[in-house]
Amino acid sequence: METPDTSMHEADMIDRVAFIGDRAIGAGHPPYVIAELGVNHDGDPAKALELARIAADAGADAIKLQLFEASLLLSADARLAAYQAGAGERDPLEMLRRLELPIDAMAPVVDLAHARGMHAIVSIFSTPLVDAAMRLEWDAFKTASPDIINLPLLDALMATGRPLIVSTGASTLDEVERAARWLEQAAERTMFLQCVSSYPVPEGFDALEGIGAVAAATRAVCGYSDHTPGWATATPACEAGAAILEKHLTYDVNATGPDHAASLDGPAFAKYCRAAREVFESGRWGSRRPPARKELLAAEHDVRLVSRQSLVTTRDLPEGHVLSPGDLTVKRPGTGLPPFMIGSVMGCTLARAVKADRVMLESDIAFCPPR
Numbered sequence: 253m254e255t256p257d258t259s260m261h262e263a264d265m266i267d268r269v270a271f272i273g274d275r276a277i278g279a280g281h282p283p284y285v286i287a288e289l290g291v292n293h294d295g296d297p298a299k300a301l302e303l304a305r306i307a308a309d310a311g312a313d314a315i316k317l318q319l320f321e322a323s324l325l326l327s328a329d330a331r332l333a334a335y336q337a338g339a340g341e342r343d344p345l346e347m348l349r350r351l352e353l354p355i356d357a358m359a360p361v362v363d364l365a366h367a368r369g370m371h372a373i374v375s376i377f378s379t380p381l382v383d384a385a386m387r388l389e390w391d392a393f394k395t396a397s398p399d400i401i402n403l404p405l406l407d408a409l410m411a412t413g414r415p416l417i418v419s420t421g422a423s424t425l426d427e428v429e430r431a432a433r434w435l436e437q438a439a440e441r442t443m444f445l446q447c448v449s450s451y452p453v454p455e456g457f458d459a460l461e462g463i464g465a466v467a468a469a470t471r472a473v474c475g476y477s478d479h480t481p482g483w484a485t486a487t488p489a490c491e492a493g494a495a496i497l498e499k500h501l502t503y504d505v506n507a508t509g510p511d512h513a514a515s516l517d518g519p520a521f522a523k524y525c526r527a528a529r530e531v532f533e534s535g536r537w538g539s540r541r542p543p544a545r546k547e548l549l550a551a552e553h554d555v556r557l558v559s560r561q562s563l564v565t566t567r568d569l570p571e572g573h574v575l576s577p578g579d580l581t582v583k584r585p586g587t588g589l590p591p592f593m594i595g596s597v598m599g600c601t602l603a604r605a606v607k608a609d610r611v612m613l614e615s616d617i618a619f620c621p622p623r
Contacts (some may be wrong), residue, residue: 311529331558445466
């Protein structure tokens, strides 16, 4: 359990404001509600448009998509998370290939969002996709919780100059603080979300006390990425000081797929938006802040291991090989050396041969020259 200085928490919760477009987000402004479309479009561009319409009708401030390519995201060592297997998935590569939505298919969704008065946000999962994403008029970028350790991706997104939202599920407070230091040059346009990386969150483990802890640790506008069942958590999250709410939206909670069952349909999402705004309009925003605390929950360990990324070989590398740029990329799972070590291992010598598309382990390294 980790607890920051609560006096610093109080100041941050009161004073911090950030912007997406001309929309102010933070203390003194209505909660900013993001409809996470995620992969609930099932890889179908028409369903993505339908979800954007549902989001607009429900009163969302923004829609969010996910940009990934299965071959860039998953190594040969990848496996399914338990909740994905529980939803009937059998193979992680097949699942993500089925759920990919290419950047060009996202363009009409972005246009529709803007036409309906919403912002368009996208989570990017691999550094090579950042340039492709820049072809569209995204109002902000986002990183998923597993990428709190993905320094190459955070650097690439910081360099775009766009607002950036960083989720912090399945992370320790030290990891959150380190990411905030990495993003210090973009501090005025970076926001963080407390999150519990469990789908859905078990009853009694919403961890709303993490909102204050993350706000204090980052000195940034903070919100809540909400994976709890139902719509009612909007109220206590806003009372705890969440300036941003993110919630999964679906066209049918009974549809087949990994995230539908942990999502809200249109009518429930409308209740979620209304509940959040009622807290603000009644003057109760930030009125019931629990003691600031962020901890890694037992329910998050599986997603942390499966969905974080590691350094992964791009080709077969022989024993004695000296690592150089081009030898390594970043892919799931998080069982190997973390992505932020990519600079540190350059020039190191391999202790043994490593096959292509495998995570790099500490034991694979025989020697690193003095720095």
